[in-house]
Amino acid sequence: IGVRGEALTDDSVPFDRMPTLGGRDRMRAFSRDELRGRRLGYATLEYEWALGLDSRGYLFTEAGGVADSVHYDGGIGLRLLTGGSTSLRMQVAASANGDVGFYLQLGDL
Numbered sequence: 001i002g003v004r005g006e007a008l009t010d011d012s013v014p015f016d017r018m019p020t021l022g023g024r025d026r027m028r029a030f031s032r033d034e035l036r037g038r039r040l041g042y043a044t045l046e047y048e049w050a051l052g053l054d055s056r057g058y059l060f061t062e063a064g065g066v067a068d069s070v071h072y073d074g075g076i077g078l079r080l081l082t083g084g085s086t087s088l089r090m091q092v093a094a095s096a097n098g099d100v101g102f103y104l105q106l107g108d109l
Helices: none
Strands: 002-007 039-050 055-066 069-082 085-095 100-106
Touching (some): 055 085
């Protein structure tokens, strides 16, 4: 379970420095930094289970709002670990309005 909020009080902050959602970790169905605004709220619920030695599967659902719009998404992922590092991570997410995001990591980054 995770919750996050951000807000700007300074009106002189440029658009590209505003708080964002989207990408591989927050609002995963959307492109990186696609959702941007002066105020944002984010919540996630994730369930993870062991698939074998060092492998994990997970399901997640997320809700995030930027300014006056609220978006929902959910998905599934797989994480394979070798020793202390990630050797493979992939996830797919879909939003309530049809956006789809896919993430693939091969090897440790």
